[in-house]
Amino acid sequence: MSTVTPIDTPFDKRHSCWFCGEPCDRHFEYHSEVHTPHPSLAVPACGECLALAKQHKLTSIWDCRVAVKDALMRIYAKHLAIGINWTEEELAESEFSCNVFGGFKKSAWMMYQIARDRINAPGWPIVLEGITIDDQGYSAGFEFDGVIYTSLHAAIHYYSSQFCLDPRFFAELVRLLGRGRFNYALKLARIHIAAAKEMKQQVLADIKAELAS
Numbered sequence: 001m002s003t004v005t006p007i008d009t010p011f012d013k014r015h016s017c018w019f020c021g022e023p024c025d026r027h028f029e030y031h032s033e034v035h036t037p038h039p040s041l042a043v044p045a046c047g048e049c050l051a052l053a054k055q056h057k058l059t060s061i062w063d064c065r066v067a068v069k070d071a072l073m074r075i076y077a078k079h080l081a082i083g084i085n086w087t088e089e090e091l092a093e094s095e096f097s098c099n100v101f102g103g104f105k106k107s108a109w110m111m112y113q114i115a116r117d118r119i120n121a122p123g124w125p126i127v128l129e130g131i132t133i134d135d136q137g138y139s140a141g142f143e144f145d146g147v148i149y150t151s152l153h154a155a156i157h158y159y160s161s162q163f164c165l166d167p168r169f170f171a172e173l174v175r176l177l178g179r180g181r182f183n184y185a186l187k188l189a190r191i192h193i194a195a196a197k198e199m200k201q202q203v204l205a206d207i208k209a210e211l212a213s
């Protein structure tokens, strides 16, 4: 296994989650595969983003970040909706005065702001021991079969629902095989659509062994 290098972190960000900007004291380790466009590395992460990132490694740390943001957006959809439905002034001037709604009024805007800021948090460039790692377009959309998806994660999600695939298995295949073999990963996921969990694990192990040889 390759060594995991912590990314260089600006001084003012040293206690911030790379994904969402919240205070944090943990690290997410991304172990690179044959096709990963960067070496193995570690980014500071809060507990929630760490758990989400582990589920969405995809083909690079940048794909992973997009997927974490998508997941946060889904988890905090209700908090984000507060900002869509209200302005801060409207909420302050609202007639909610009884105890129950009074509490809502006080905390609602703050919950919205926290969720919004976490999703907007830009992180910082990936720099390993002073050397900036170019994202090689991995932060941008993903094109497959003439269609540009907002992200690799979005493409996997689309094909998984289109063909009723196991999204985790498909994502693992893409992670191992790389973006360039998305089509092959899709074929494998479709062939093994009804396969048992053990069989899928065997397929992944076989691919890993084949790539390592």
Ligand SMILES: [Zn+2]
Residues within 6 Å of the ligand: 017, 018, 019, 020, 021, 022, 045, 046, 047, 048, 049, 050
């Ligand atoms: Zn976070």
